[in-house]
Amino acid sequence: MLFNSLEFFIFLPIVFSLYWLIGNKRIKQQNLLIAFSSYVFYGWWDWRFLFLILFSSLVDYTIGQKLNAEDKPSKRKVLLWTSICVNLGFLGFFKYYNFFVDSLVDSFTFFGGQLSINTLNIILPVGISFYTFQTLSYTIDVYNRKLEPTKDFLAFMAFVSFFPQLVAGPIERATNLLPQFHEKREFVYKNAVDGLRQALWGLFKKVVIADNCATYANMIFNNQYEYSGSTLLLGAFFFAFQIYGDFSGYSDIAIGISRLFGFNLKRNFAFPYFSRDIAEFWRRWHISLSTWFRDYLYIPLGGSRGGTKMKIRNTFIIFIVSGFWHGANWTFVVWGVLNAIYFLPLLLLKKNRVNTNLVAEGRYLPTMKEFFQMLFTFFITLVAWVFFRADNVTNAFVYVRDMLSGSLFTKPEIVPITVLGLVAIFITVEWLGRSGEYAIQKIDFINKPLRWGFYMLLIILMFVYTGEQQEFIYFQF
Amino acid sequence: MKKFLKHISYGLLIFVIINLLIVLKYELPAHEAIKNKTHKNYLKWNSIHNNLNTYDLIILGSSRAYTSLNPKVIDSGLNLISFNMGTSSQDITESYYTLKEILDYQKPKYLVLETYLGSCDDFINYYQVYSNASFFKSSEHKFELVVKGYGSKGTVNYLIPLMKFNNYIKQDIKSIFSKSNSKAPKKNWYKGFHYDTTVVTKNDIKNFEPIPNFENKNFNKDRFKFYFDKIHKLTKANKIKLIVLRTPYPPSRLMLGSNNDENDFYKKYFREYKDVGYYDLNSYKSNTFNFTDNDFSDFHHANGKGALKISQQLVSIIKSEQLN
Numbered sequence: 001m002l003f004n005s006l007e008f009f010i011f012l013p014i015v016f017s018l019y020w021l022i023g024n025k026r027i028k029q030q031n032l033l034i035a036f037s038s039y040v041f042y043g044w045w046d047w048r049f050l051f052l053i054l055f056s057s058l059v060d061y062t063i064g065q066k067l068n069a070e071d072k073p074s075k076r077k078v079l080l081w082t083s084i085c086v087n088l089g090f091l092g093f094f095k096y097y098n099f100f101v102d103s104l105v106d107s108f109t110f111f112g113g114q115l116s117i118n119t120l121n122i123i124l125p126v127g128i129s130f131y132t133f134q135t136l137s138y139t140i141d142v143y144n145r146k147l148e149p150t151k152d153f154l155a156f157m158a159f160v161s162f163f164p165q166l167v168a169g170p171i172e173r174a175t176n177l178l179p180q181f182h183e184k185r186e187f188v189y190k191n192a193v194d195g196l197r198q199a200l201w202g203l204f205k206k207v208v209i210a211d212n213c214a215t216y217a218n219m220i221f222n223n224q225y226e227y228s229g230s231t232l233l234l235g236a237f238f239f240a241f242q243i244y245g246d247f248s249g250y251s252d253i254a255i256g257i258s259r260l261f262g263f264n265l266k267r268n269f270a271f272p273y274f275s276r277d278i279a280e281f282w283r284r285w286h287i288s289l290s291t292w293f294r295d296y297l298y299i300p301l302g303g304s305r306g307g308t309k310m311k312i313r314n315t316f317i318i319f320i321v322s323g324f325w326h327g328a329n330w331t332f333v334v335w336g337v338l339n340a341i342y343f344l345p346l347l348l349l350k351k352n353r354v355n356t357n358l359v360a361e362g363r364y365l366p367t368m369k370e371f372f373q374m375l376f377t378f379f380i381t382l383v384a385w386v387f388f389r390a391d392n393v394t395n396a397f398v399y400v401r402d403m404l405s406g407s408l409f410t411k412p413e414i415v416p417i418t419v420l421g422l423v424a425i426f427i428t429v430e431w432l433g434r435s436g437e438y439a440i441q442k443i444d445f446i447n448k449p450l451r452w453g454f455y456m457l458l459i460i461l462m463f464v465y466t467g468e469q470q471e472f473i474y475f476q477f
Numbered sequence: 478m479k480k481f482l483k484h485i486s487y488g489l490l491i492f493v494i495i496n497l498l499i500v501l502k503y504e505l506p507a508h509e510a511i512k513n514k515t516h517k518n519y520l521k522w523n524s525i526h527n528n529l530n531t532y533d534l535i536i537l538g539s540s541r542a543y544t545s546l547n548p549k550v551i552d553s554g555l556n557l558i559s560f561n562m563g564t565s566s567q568d569i570t571e572s573y574y575t576l577k578e579i580l581d582y583q584k585p586k587y588l589v590l591e592t593y594l595g596s597c598d599d600f601i602n603y604y605q606v607y608s609n610a611s612f613f614k615s616s617e618h619k620f621e622l623v624v625k626g627y628g629s630k631g632t633v634n635y636l637i638p639l640m641k642f643n644n645y646i647k648q649d650i651k652s653i654f655s656k657s658n659s660k661a662p663k664k665n666w667y668k669g670f671h672y673d674t675t676v677v678t679k680n681d682i683k684n685f686e687p688i689p690n691f692e693n694k695n696f697n698k699d700r701f702k703f704y705f706d707k708i709h710k711l712t713k714a715n716k717i718k719l720i721v722l723r724t725p726y727p728p729s730r731l732m733l734g735s736n737n738d739e740n741d742f743y744k745k746y747f748r749e750y751k752d753v754g755y756y757d758l759n760s761y762k763s764n765t766f767n768f769t770d771n772d773f774s775d776f777h778h779a780n781g782k783g784a785l786k787i788s789q790q791l792v793s794i795i796k797s798e799q800l801n
Contacts, residue, residue, distance in 0.1 A: 006629040020478060192481050222692035226734060414686060418651070456491060463639035464646045 001044040002472070003253045004207055011041065012257070019261060024184045031158045031181055034261070038161035042126070049125040052090065057153075057160045059086050060135040064142045064149035064156075076143060083139040087132045094124055099328030127167030129325055133292055135160055138174035140296055147175050155181035164257040168250045168472055170268040170288035177265070185262030194441065195259025197455075201440050202252025204458045209426050210245030211467025212419045213238040220414065221389055224399050229408035232399060234415075236382045239389045241423050244273065247286070250472050252438055271434045273381075273427075274359050276373035278342040279352035281381060289325070293318050304347060311347055316340045326388070331396055335387040342380055358435055422465060499638040503645055507608065518564055521669050522612035525562065530584045534559035534795075536669070537572045538591025538722075544778045545724045545787040546589065548668040554792030561669030563591060564609040566602035569704040571609060574622040576711060578613045588717045589791065590708065591724055593777075594689050594739050597701040601627065603634035604641045672781045675774035677727060682770055687734030688726055696739070702746070709750060720794065721747055721755045724787060727773045731759060754798055758790050766790050 001007050015037045022029045043050050063083045070076050101117050108115040138159075141147040150156050159178045165171075220227055220235025227235070251268035258265045268288050275281035282290055294303075298318045304311045316337070323336020346352040359374065360366040366374065383400055390396035433439035443451055510516035525532075534557055536546050542563030551559045562575060572590060579585075606622070613619045623635050634640045665672040712719040723743060740757050747755035759768075772783030779787055 006633050187478050187481075189478075189481050193484075219689075219693035223687070223690075223734070223736065226687060418647070452488075452491070455488070456495065459492065460495065460639060463637065464643040464650075466640065466643065 001041050003250070004203060007044065011037070016260060020187055024186060024262075027182070027184060028152075028154060030185065031152075031154045034163070034181075035154060035158040035161060038158065038163035038166060041163040042161060042166055045126050046123065052125055052128075053131060053161055054157075056087060056090065056131065056135055057157050059083060060139050060160075061150070061153055061156045063139055065151075067139070067142045068149045080139060080143045084136065087136050091128055091132050094128055096328045130169045130171055131160055131166060133171045133289075134174070137171070137292065137296065138178065141174050147178070150178060150182070152182065162258070162263075164261075164263075165254040165265060168247070168254070169286075170251055170254065170266050171292055172265060172288070173292075177263070180263050187262065191259050191262070195256040197256070197440060197443070198259070198438050199253045199256030200455060200458055201438055202249040202254075202256060204462055205245040205249030205252065205426070206472070207462045207467065208245075208422055208465045210242045210249060212422060212465060213242040213245065213467075215467055216414060216416055216419060217242050217389070221399075224395065224402070227402075227413055228410050229403050229405045230410050231412040231414055232403035233382075233408060234412050236386050236389075236399075236403065238419070240273070240378075240382055240385050241426075243385065243388070244269075245426075246472055255438075267437055271430055271439075273378055274374055274431065274434055275377050276355040276359060276370060277346060277351070277377055278339065278380065279346045280355040281377055282339070282343065283356075289322065293322055297321060308348065312344060315344055315347060319343065330393050331387050331390055334393055334396065335384055338384045338387060342384070361435070418465075422461075496638045499642055499646070503604075503638070503642045517666060517671075518609050518612055520666070521560075521562060521564070524560060524668070525579055525582050526614060529582055531558060532560040532583050532585055533557035534587040534589065535576075535579060535583065535585045536561040536563055536589045536591065537567065537575060538563040538589075538724075539567045539593070539595060540565045540671070541593055541724045541777060541779075542567070542589075542591035542722075543669055544671045544673060544774070544780070545591070545784050546791060547670045547672070547781075547784045547788040549670070550785060550788035551792060554789065555795055557586070559587075559668070563669065564605065566595070566605040567609065568595070568601060568606070569597045569701050569708075570626040571606050571622065572596075573704045573707050573711075574613075574618050574626060575609065576708060578615055578618045580711065580715060581615065584715070585717055587795065588708075588712050588719050590719065590721045592721055592743065593723055594691075594694055594696055597697050597704075598689075599695045599697070601631075601634075602644055603627070603631065604644065607635060607641065670784070672784070673774045673778070675780055676771050677773045677775055681775060682727070682729050685727065685730040685733060685776055687736075688730060688739075690734065690736040691738045691742070692736060696742075698742070709753065713752070718798070719750075719753045720791075720798070721753060722791070723755075723757045723759065724779065725759045725768050725772075725783070726777055727770045728768055729770050730776060754794065756790075756794055758787055761790050762793065765793075 001011060015033065019030055019033055022033060024030070039050055039053075042053065060083055063079050067076055067079050070079065105115050105117060138147070138156075142149045150159075155178070158181050159172075159174065162172075162177070217235055217239040220231055221239065224232060224235070248269035255265045255267070266288055268286060270284040270287065272281050272284035275284055298314055301314045301317060302310050303314060306314075319336040319340035320333055321336070323332040323334070323339075326332045326335075343352070346354075355373075359370055386399050386403070387393070387396040390399055430439045433442060436442045440454075443454065446454070507516060511519045514520065534551065534555070536542055536548075536559065540563065543561050546559075546561055546563070548559040548561055551557075562579060564571070564575070567575070569592070576588065606627075610619050610622045613622075623631050627634070639646075709719060711717075721743070723740060740759075743755055743757070747753050758766075766786045766789065768783065768786065772779055772786060774780040774783075
């Protein structure tokens with residue numbers, strides 16, 4: 001079920017009404033409703049994958065219990081690795097099996113050999129990378145004794161399958177979300193309004209910004225050989241806003257809807273395109289994944305505590321794994337490597353934590369220095385997005401080469417004024433609201449009629465400028 | 478909670494009021510046009526409903542069909558009576574239900590179906606679709622078109638005017654920011670054909686974009702096949718000869734891109750149907766029917782001059798089909 005579909009607009013009010021009708025004194029029934037509706041939500045795509053999520057929940061719940069009862073380090077380690085193997089095994093099979101087979105066959109062919117292994121006709125379960133990481137965080141935290149395992153399987157099921165964030169995050173930590181399933185949830189008017197507002201903004205980002213940008217990004221990327229450098233730059237620009245609008249839009253909807261149910265999810269995006277360097281960008285982009293890798297991979301590997309070699313190794317590992325997490329394609333690996341290359345100089349020169357504050361705090365406009373820093377960071381991110389979007393690595397290199405050719409300074413063949421106008425308005429609103437958790441969070445300072453007028457304008461724009469409906473990009477990850 | 482629900486209700490109420498205003502703005506002119514008997518779809522359907530079993534040849538398709546195929550030329554060339562039932566943004570699904578409705582009133586010998594990428598892409602102009610369907614006499618056809626034809630998205634568009642008219646709202650917003658001083662061209666309607674004397678400007682030609690292809694447009698092949706098959710079955714059951722046409726594009730536009738996968742798809746696909754003739758009019762007898770940009774009124778619609786050539790192409794096709 002898509003957030004931007006008729007089915008969801010019927011589903012949400014029903015679940016919302018039932019949930020608060022049950023009342024906050026009956027937590028178990030509320031959790032049951034959440035688990036049930038989440039399974040309906042997920043099963044809407046393909047009911048067969050419900051068994052997968054159920055199995056994953058059962059395994060991690062049981063292992064969590066056993067980890068708590070077990071004191072022997074060796075046995076605890078075995079339990080932890082069982083969970084890791086089961087979860088990553090599913091992920092590996094569904095997401096990476098064909099990729100590894102293809103790559104192996106290609107390598108043999110390259111060296112003159114022949115290998116015959118058939119790929120399988122596997123359908124990738126929607127959001128598998130997200131809920132796998134979420135359940136893994138539970139087991140690892142229980143193993144590290146940071147979290148008491150839950151004894152309530154229903155609460156655990158609801159935690160794993162919580163429908164607002166099930167298919168595209170934010171990847172929640174068990175330490176943050178799971179305890180909320182054990183607590184009484186209150187309906188707080190202010191929170192509900194805030195949640196609805198955030199969901200509305202997220203929907204606007206998805207339907208108006210991402211889907212309209214997608215039309216032109218697809219057109220240009222799919223016919224890259226026919227366009228000039230300036231058009232290719234525009235294509236990368238549109239993709240940058242497609243992916244941002246799409247993914248951060250999804251996160252905003254997820255966080256907003258969760259608030260309607262009395263849950264608080266972690267922030268996933270913090271205006272990444274206003275970053276002044278790439279380190280800041282990575283602190284602001286897909287925060288739940290970056291911090292997951294930081295806590296469960298980078299730090300266990302030694303982080304940046306060791307010598308230069310270790311820092312370089314760990315940086316490359318984390319970025320490559322992060323790239324690979326996105327999909328079974330070499331383009332994502334190159335995207336990861338490129339980001340590691342961008343990031344390393346800052347880390348080695350110890351300048352990776354220079355820009356930790358809000359850009360142009362308390363001012364309407366940035367300084368010239370800040371402006372050019374943001375522009376440069378955005379540009380190198382744009383180049384990296386080309387690898388993320390391209391069908392294969394060769395096409396990506398050709399795209400970048402052609403984009404940076406002499407024709408970069410010619411008039412683009414395609415200039416969609418309306419979409420560019422919408423993006424310009426979007427950037428302005430995001431800039432003005434950058435001190436909030438999301439762009440329009442602090443809109444309360446405007447008087448009520450204007451505020452309502454603004455909400456209505458967003459809704460009208462969503463209906464009028466709805467793009468050709470696209471699935472959320474991150475569903476495929 | 479009460480306060481929250483109260484505010485949600487207010488929001489919904491405002492939303493309903495906005496939609497009512499949209500209906501007033503956009504449906505009222507159509508209503509007036511029907512009252513004054515100037516509404517093009519109303520007139521088209523009147524001809525179909527009131528002239529029982531009159532037409533030998535029916536043309537279906539989008540605006541590319543009703544600007545390209547002139548019944549006057551076809552009738553005199555083939556000595557039969559034709560009617561152009563092409564309607565704006567008509568897609569394959571709509572063509573099928575339109576045909577169903579037509580066959581309740583007509584017994585044509587030929588059906589000419591115009592097709593192009595827009596006939597089955599993701600963009601559906603629901604206002605045009607439903608405007609056409611609103612003149613169906615059969616409620617069953619109407620219901621099937623909305624619910625079966627376009628599913629939940631179709632239903633939402635049917636119910637929410639903001640969505641149904643979004644194309645027109647967009648155009649109106651655009652017109653606020655752009656000046657249009659062009660002289661009104663001569664436009665006439667004849668048996669469903671739109672005769673237009675406009676000639677595409679040099680500036681427009683300069684801004685032409687390549688013809689869309691399957692790489693940059695989502696052509697829903699499954700939907701196309703599903704509905705084409707239904708159209709085929711219907712024509713077969715009614716002993717109607719089915720001819721499929723891809724009408725021409727301005728040559729300057731054709732030259733912008735080399736990707737011709739759309740035409741390749743049609744060629745391959747229609748080959749499976751032995752009794753269906755498919756013709757790409759961009760290349761059909763190109764020595765005789767040599768198109769220039771001046772045969773078009775914009776980036777993909779033929780003007781009166783172009784329509785003469787295209788209609789003659791159809792006459793030539795049917796004559797050669799008859800010989801076969």
